[in-house]
Amino acid sequence: MARVRMVRWACWAVMLGLCALATHGEMQQQCPPRSDISPCSCQVKKNGLDILCEFTDQQHINNAMAILKGKSLVIFYLKLRHNNLRKLPGFVFLGLDIRHLTIHNSSLSVVEEASLSSIGKMLTQLDVSQNGLTQVPSAAYKNLHHLLILNMNHNKINSLHARAFQGLDTLEILTLYENKINNIDPEAFVGLEKKLKRLNLGGNGLTSVPQKALVILDMLKKLEMQENRISDIREGDFEGLKNLDSLGLAHNKLRIVPSRVFSHLTVLNSLELDGNNIDTVDPEAFAGLEENLQYLRMGDNNIHTIPTEALKRLHRLRHLDLRANNITYISEDAFAGFGDSITFLNLQKNDIRTLSGMIFENLNSLETLNLQNNKLMHITEDVMEPILDTLRVVDIMDNPLLCDCDLQWYKNWLSGLKDKDDEMMQKKRTVCMMQQEHREYNLQSLPLEKMSCVIKSPNLIPNAATALTARFMAAFSVCFWAVIYI
DSSP, rough: HHHHHHHHHHHHHHHHHHHHHHHHHHHHHHHHHHHTTTTTTTEETTEEEEEEEESSSSSHHHHHHHHTEEEEEEEEEEEEESSOOOOOOOETTOOOEEEEEEEEEEEEEEOOOOSSSGTTTTEEEEEESSSOOOOOHHHTTTTOOTTEEOOSSSSSSOOOOOTTTTTTTTTOOEEESOOOOOOOOOOTTTTTTTOOOOOOOOSSOSSSSSSSHHHTOOOEEEEOOOSOOOOOOTTTTTTTTOOOOOEEEESOOOOOTTTTTTTTTOOOEEEEEETSSOOETTTTTTTTOOTTEEEEEEOSSSSOOOOOOHHTTTTTEEEEOOOOOOOOOOTTTTTTTTGGGEEEEOOOOOOOOOOTTTTTOOOOTEEEEEEOOSSSSOHHHHHHHGGTTSEEEETTTTSOOOOOOOGHHHHHHHTTOOOOHHHHHOOOOOEEEEEETEEEEGGGGGGGGTTOOOOGGGSSSSHHHHEEEEHHHHHOOOHHHHHHHO
16 A cells, blocks of 8 residues: 555656646746837747837847846747848847747848857748848858748849858758849859758849759759849750759740750749740740649740640640730640640630631640630630530630620530539629620620520530540441441
8 A cells, every 4th residue: 555655646746747847838938028028029829939029229129139038938939020120230139049030121231140140059930031131141141050941032132152051051941032133153052952942033133044053952842033034044054953843934034935945854843934025935845844744824925826836745734824925816736735634724815816626625624714805706616515514614704706696605504513613603794795786795694586596405515425425426327337338
């Protein structure tokens, strides 16, 4: 019995000790009195404290940091926003455990070497966006050995010097959007090659792809270089980026997509080329992208015809965006050889005047078709029939459609939609013009009787399977009678 009592007392002692530790831990995460750190504020979050200092100056921030020091607090978020903080002095965070640090829109232009060194073992995210930095403060960053995300968007950096980010060997995301970068040293990203997965160089002044600097980043998955002044891309520009999944080159000054320019990007899934001035796409432009490219955006360019020869090799393509080009005509074989996997096709804001033949015959998986804002006067059921079976969204608004019997396919197709697709389509006001009456009619309420149409009920519209069966039976009949006569 004595031994049992001893065991019980030992268990109680352990439990009490754990409770005391838990209570102590909870006490540690209590916010200091508001008056002590004013004008800063504090909230307790699940992983630590969330401290916000806004619209104040260097002295008030220094005072607040002094109060927080030495209390064994975990500051999960320290947000210094909209302040007058032109310089981040050395050792300002000494004695603090900070995991996420934001210094945003605070006129910051100088970061002293010792300002971040004391929190280098804890800090995982650093945001110094929308400030006045003119260069990367490499000396201050070199001890941030656990940093995962660095945001330097909206500063005034004009060049990236050699080894600008050395020491940040755990960094996974680096964003430098909207600076003034026009020069990148070939060794600028040395030290980032082990972990960097996303790099944003968009909104700068680059005139060419910084190939020599990028070639070492073989772990990179997403590269954003939109909104620069890149006028030419060449084969070899993306050599070394063997794991790149997404490439953004939108809103540059490209005119030509040359042969084999992306040939090293064999796992690329998404390519954005919209908002350039592209008028020429080489037949071998997308060589190397056959196995993985699914999303291709080429809207807002100067393309005059669907670049079938270049697209033919992309047999896994799902999303093709060619909006706002100068396409006037779609050839019968425009989607031959690559269209069977496309689920989304955007051709809005072109100059397409007619749709004829079996142009959509190869689009066996198409779910969304956007033909809005073209010059179409007629869209016949024969043209649409191969895709009516799979279509969930079709946008033919803002075309000069004339009311005719052939448009009843739209009303019948609409009646077969369900749920969210139906709700979205019902909101679209798609109209045609009745010339005799000089008035518009909604396609959902076409006056078929007045137009002397042969009215077809929805279930009489042949779907793709029915059409295929009909073709098969016709062929079988020909063969059967040929055999009989032989």
